[in-house]
Structures are given as C-alpha cells and as structure tokens.
C-alpha cells in the first residue's frame with residue numbers, strides 16, 4: 001500500500017481524470033485560496049468542465065453521470081482545487097437546485113433554467129432555511145397564497161448559498177402551516193421578479209468564496225409554470241435534493257481529506273526533530289493512521305450511499321452515515337494536520353487552517369450531525 005493508495009473498488013471515470021489537470025491549471029492555489037467570491041467566468045468554466053451538470057441527464061443539458069461517477073468528479077475537484085467555497089457553491093447548485101429540477105420538472109421554463117445552470121450561464125440558490133426554521137423545516141413562516149395564475153410569496157429565507165449573486169432560487173413556502181411538511185410547496189423564483197430582495201453575504205469563517213445570505217420575498221408573484229412538483233410536495237422535492245447532497249456533495253470533502261493526508265505524510269517523512277523524521281515517532285504516525293482510516297471509511301460509506309442512489313434503493317441511512325463520517329472526519333483530520341505541521345500549520349499561507357475553516361460548516365449544512373444521527377437511529381427503530 002502506498003501513501004495514496006485507495007480502497008475504492010473502481011478507478012475514477014474519464015471525466016474525473018480530465019478534470020484533475022484542467023482544474024489545477026484554471027484555479028492555481030495562489031489565485032483562489034480564501035478569496036471573497038467566485039466570478040461569472042469561473043462559473044462558466046465549471047459549466048464547461050462538466051461539474052455543474054454532472055449528474056443531470058444528458059438530454060437536459062447535463063453529463064448524464066451516475067451518482068458514483070459524479071461523486072468521483074467532486075472528489076477529484078476537492079483534492080486538487082483549494083477553492084472549496086466555489087466548489088461548494090457549484091455542488092449546492094447541482095444537488096439542491098438542478099437535481100430536483102431534473103426530477104420534478106414539468107414545464108419549458110423549468111427546463112430552460114436547468115440547461116442554463118448546467119452550462120454555467122445561471123447561478124442558483126436553494127432557499128429552505130429561515131431564522132426560526134433550521135433543522136425543523138416543517139414550520140416555515142414563508143407563505144404562498146393562491147391568486148389567479150399563481151402564488152404570492154411572502155417571507156424571509158436565510159443562509160441561501162450562492163444567494164447574493166444568484167439569478168434564480170428554489171424557494172420552499174407553506175400554503176397551509178397547520179399541515180406542516182404536507183403544506184410545503186417548491187417554487188422557482190427569479191431574481192428579476194417583483195418583490196425579490198437578496199440580502200448581503202454573511203461574513204463567514206470559511207467557504208468564503210461562496211456567498212450565502214438572506215432572501216426577502218414581498219408579495220412576490222410566481223406563475224403556476226414555475227411551481228415545481230405538485231402542491232404540497234415541497235418536502236419530497238427537498239428530500240430528493242438532500243439525498244443527492246448528502247450522497248455526492250461530501251465527496252468534495254473526501255478529496256480534501258486525501259489532500260491533507262498526502263501533505264501530512266510528506267511532512268512527516270521530511271521534517272526531522274530529535275535527529276529523525278517525525279513520522280518515526282509513534283504518536284505522529286498514529287495520528288496519520290487515524291486520518292487514513294477516516295478518509296477510507298468515509299469514502300466507502302459515500303460510495304455505498306451513491307450506489308444505493310443509482311440503484312434506486314433506500315439510501316437515507318447510508319447518506320446520513322456518509323455525511324456524518326466525512327464531515328466530522330474532515331474537521332478532525334484538519335485539526336490533526338494543523339497540529340502535525342506545528343507552527344507552520346497555523347500560517348494562512350500553508351492552507352491547512354483554511355481546510356479547517358472550510359470543513360467546520362460541513363457538520364451543519366445539509367442537516368446537522370445531530371439530525372444525521374436521528375436519521376440513522378430511526379432506521380434502527382429507535
């Protein structure tokens with residue numbers, strides 16, 4: 001076994017191999033580390049590289065890849081490109097906006113927006129969370145009131161990733177608060193619609209190049225052709241997006257863990273203290289073994305979740321375990337890497353503390369770690 005050997009049963013698909021060199025060339029470390037935001041040109045490039053439409057069926061403008069192969073693309077991207085914020089924004093658009101559009105589309109306007117997202121010509125944000133509705137998405141305060149030809153949306157969303165710069169939003173609103181989950185409907189809201197007020201970007205610790213912020217909707221008219229899925233099916237639309245997000249987005253963080261591991265192994269072999277490479281100290285080697293185990297167990301769980309998604313089998317438990325293992329594992333491994341590099345690990349130029357800041361929110365978005373544990377516990381009948 002070499003330092004980088006993997007236990008994955010299959011090699012990365014061809015599109016992922018191509019992506020490695022192209023991303024390296026397009027986003028060199030010095031340009032993209034921790035910058036305040038991505039550009040429209042970056043987005044268009046991600047579209048051309050096939051990341052923004054990877055898992056969308058080819059006839060709808062996407063790459064037509066399976067979940068397993070899509071995850072391989074994002075793993076490679078996470079490993080070679082240090083701009084995790086931009087990649088997170090791309091993944092959030094693909095899994096939480098494009099995939100539900102592909103699945104629940106029924107009109108030409110849905111398909112137009114979907115094709116534009118895949119091509120990198122449009123930026124999209126998923127708007128579920130509210131100030132008082134985070135983990136509990138059944139108590140939305142954003143309302144959708146039926147009017148002639150459509151709905152009027154009122155309310156304020158928060159934490160909309162890509163939101164401050166987005167052209168279009170997948171907004172969840174309730175038509176019947178008492179019906180809780182069954183009263184939620186999904187709508188495609190365009191930035192140009194009257195009554196749409198995207199707020200400024202939150203000042204986040206990490207993922208800084210992906211702007212995330214509030215979205216205020218004031219008597220915003222959304223025509224029926226932009227309702228997504230049947231009335232009251234919003235929870236199902238959101239559930240579909242979370243299956244993809246928990247299954248595939250976290251491949252990005254598997255890539256980050258691989259990058260950290262390679263860096264730490266190299267450092268432990270080269271850095272000498274007390275007359276020998278620090279990797280000869282058992283405490284240092286044990287820390288690296290822990291990193292390797294987190295990486296490979298997360299990678300295998302994610303693969304199982306993606307296979308279930310591809311085979312149409314129940315995937316919620318696998319996706320929750322993959323998300324838990326990878327998000328908590330990346331935070332733990334990033335902390336280990338900071339310690340293993342000593343003082344250098346705390347220098348911003350070394351880009352290791354950046355991984356720690358970029359990985360911390362992974363235990364929160366797509367459902368917190370506590371919520372993933374609840375999903376697994378429920379599957380165990382607890």
Ligand SMILES: Cc1cc2nc3c(=O)[nH]c(=O)nc-3n(C[C@H](O)[C@H](O)[C@H](O)COP(=O)(O)OP(=O)(O)OC[C@H]3O[C@@H](n4cnc5c(N)ncnc54)[C@H](O)[C@@H]3O)c2cc1C
Pocket residue numbers: 092125126127128129131133134135136158159160161162207212361364365366367368369370371374
């Ligand atoms: C970087 C980032 C990007 C995001 N992007 C988006 C986005 O694009 N679109 C979007 O809609 N949202 C987005 N979010 C919001 C995210 O989904 C929520 O922050 C998350 O669901 C948690 O909600 P909350 O912050 O309100 O925390 P709360 O729900 O208030 O949770 C607070 C604490 O209570 C715990 N808790 C709550 N309920 C339970 C329970 N039943 N059992 C055990 N513990 C519980 C939680 O685990 C947590 O520790 C993003 C968040 C971040 C950090």
